[in-house]
Amino acid sequence: MISPRPQPDHPQPDHPESDHNDAMPEEPTQARRFGKARTAQASALLEDYAELIADLLASGGEARPTDIARRLGVSHATAIKTIARLKREGLVTARPYRGVFLTEAGEALAGRVKARHLVVVELLRAVGVPSEAAEQDAEGMEHHVSDTTLAAFSRFLKAR
Amino acid sequence: MISPRPQPDHPQPDHPESDHNDAMPEEPTQARRFGKARTAQASALLEDYAELIADLLASGGEARPTDIARRLGVSHATAIKTIARLKREGLVTARPYRGVFLTEAGEALAGRVKARHLVVVELLRAVGVPSEAAEQDAEGMEHHVSDTTLAAFSRFLKAR
DNA sequence: TCCAAAGTGTAGCCTTGGCTACAAATCGCT
DNA sequence: AGCGATTTGTAGCCAAGGCTACACTTTGGA
Ligand SMILES: [Mn+2]
Ligand SMILES: [Mn+2]
Ligand SMILES: [Mn+2]
Ligand SMILES: [Mn+2]
Numbered sequence A, B: 001m002i003s004p005r006p007q008p009d010h011p012q013p014d015h016p017e018s019d020h021n022d023a024m025p026e027e028p029t030q031a032r033r034f035g036k037a038r039t040a041q042a043s044a045l046l047e048d049y050a051e052l053i054a055d056l057l058a059s060g061g062e063a064r065p066t067d068i069a070r071r072l073g074v075s076h077a078t079a080i081k082t083i084a085r086l087k088r089e090g091l092v093t094a095r096p097y098r099g100v101f102l103t104e105a106g107e108a109l110a111g112r113v114k115a116r117h118l119v120v121v122e123l124l125r126a127v128g129v130p131s132e133a134a135e136q137d138a139e140g141m142e143h144h145v146s147d148t149t150l151a152a153f154s155r156f157l158k159a160r
Numbered sequence C: 001t002c003c004a005a006a007g008t009g010t011a012g013c014c015t016t017g018g019c020t021a022c023a024a025a026t027c028g029c030t
Numbered sequence D: 001a002g003c004g005a006t007t008t009g010t011a012g013c014c015a016a017g018g019c020t021a022c023a024c025t026t027t028g029g030a
Helices: A027-059 A065-072 A076-088 A104-126 A131-144 A147-159 B027-059 B065-072 B076-088 B104-126 B131-144 B147-159
Strands: A092-094 A100-102 B092-094 B100-102
Touching: A027 A065, A027 A076, A027 A092, A027 A100, A027 A104, A027 A131, A027 B027, A027 B065, A027 B131, A065 A076, A065 B027, A076 A092, A100 A104, A104 A131, A104 A147, A131 B027, A131 B131, A131 B147, A147 B131, B027 B065, B027 B076, B027 B100, B027 B104, B027 B131, B065 B076, B076 B092, B100 B104, B104 B131, B104 B147
Parallel strands: none
Antiparallel strands: A092 A100, B092 B100
């Protein structure tokens, strides 16, 4: 699942007794970080589908499996299987030969994801990353940007 | 595989005839972006292992499967299977009950990955992301930071 | 109208990266 | 030296996300 607003992103650092540092993080800390990164990765594909479907519906009007597949650069069979997963997760509805539509939850997800995508690209541009690199790298990075980090990005952009 | 320095990261934008924009990217462009993001993701795990093994060897001296597993927050069986893949890819050597060591290629990869990790964390901190969020999000974002973007990050940090 | 092209769906295959359960080897302490 | 705890390895399971091949709808143009 992808709940709209899960627990607080980053609880306080907890261990203020930092000897001197430069050393490795504590074992449980590191394990937690890797675990969260894995979790984030697990939602990445669904996020990209939701965003893409919203864009297709908004611009052209149609979000057919083939369109989606071509945009993502995968086979249509792959797209169809992922769409099945989106259905299972309650993010889209789709009847055979009838195209794909977003549910309430799907719309909400797409909105958040698109907004985040834009901010990430903007931030990259703002620190001097060339446009195409920014667009490219944002496509992967965005899925690992927490609410905390997103907020910091927005502040930075506004204050600049 | 993970070649040290693949093709140029971002060939020129190619299509300077941008009508007015705000619309979706061209289909082949978008497909290429998603494809590269998938490619980057495929190396992420190997990169994390290489970095972690290097850190363990540097600090304590030993990089045993159990240590690695605990640090990553996965079962030791999972770690052992991934170590087998690292061996296959020529990044580490490991003989039963003898710990894991990096090959030349593994060292090289670990070095690049660690350097990139540090720059990404620094950049995040520099734009106002709190430390723990920076550390957390960098763990996932780093794998999608191209050389072009990394260079921009470094310039930004130096110039600041 | 009807038939070929385009789109859709299904089946079957593969790899990766998780897991648990169990068996074997090694280590460390008395 | 021996034995229990730890570490390591193996087997077997699963889901996700790729793919190709093939069959079935639907659509649109002659
Ligand atoms: Mn994306
Ligand atoms: Mn995106
Ligand atoms: Mn990482
Ligand atoms: Mn890292």
